[in-house]
Amino acid sequence: MDIYTFQGRTEIGKRGEAELRFILEQRGYITIPFGQENYLNNPAHEQLRHIHDDPTIRAIRFAPDFIAIKGGKSAYWDSKVNTVPGTPNFTIEKADYQELMARYSKGERCNVGFRDTDGTWHANSIENLSVAGDLSAIRHLAHGSMTPFLLIRKSSTLPLHEYLDSLEAIKIEQMILF
Numbered sequence: 001m002d003i004y005t006f007q008g009r010t011e012i013g014k015r016g017e018a019e020l021r022f023i024l025e026q027r028g029y030i031t032i033p034f035g036q037e038n039y040l041n042n043p044a045h046e047q048l049r050h051i052h053d054d055p056t057i058r059a060i061r062f063a064p065d066f067i068a069i070k071g072g073k074s075a076y077w078d079s080k081v082n083t084v085p086g087t088p089n090f091t092i093e094k095a096d097y098q099e100l101m102a103r104y105s106k107g108e109r110c111n112v113g114f115r116d117t118d119g120t121w122h123a124n125s126i127e128n129l130s131v132a133g134d135l136s137a138i139r140h141l142a143h144g145s146m147t148p149f150l151l152i153r154k155s156s157t158l159p160l161h162e163y164l165d166s167l168e169a170i171k172i173e174q175m176i177l178f
Helices: 006-026 042-048 055-061 094-105 136-141 160-177
Strands: 030-033 066-070 073-081 089-093 110-115 121-125 131-134 149-153
Touching: 006 030, 006 066, 006 073, 006 110, 006 121, 006 160, 042 055, 055 094, 073 089, 073 094, 089 094, 094 110, 094 149, 121 160
Parallel strands: 073 110
Antiparallel strands: 030 066, 066 073, 089 149, 110 121, 131 149
């Protein structure tokens, strides 16, 4: 799969999203597709793809990949696939991160799952991810889309099963309190 073409990156992303949804569904979550690839046609995508600073366009283009529901709680999920082995960081497009933070600031739950090159999944809520650097100025050196991107410290994520365990423990704790 060619990470340097749009089609190659899209295919990698679709496979990653499907894998993450499958893992969540195996744990009893209901998942619902949500991202722009489910409703934005190619002509519209072409009109909007180079606009990164308009909040409405950002909300459309960087809608999270899917919604996951379990035990009366729902959250947005975005999936990312790391294609460069041996790095201490994951990457996320800057506009994607900003959109997820904007949703979080309105009280919406937003999680990001990262698939590492060894096949392991890591996750955390958007507000708990630690930005290691903003590489927007050197985006022309980036593999792939050459859009502004951020480095996210892998150390600010948990293995996916631990993260899901922590989410489910919160639900159990809330039930005990009532």
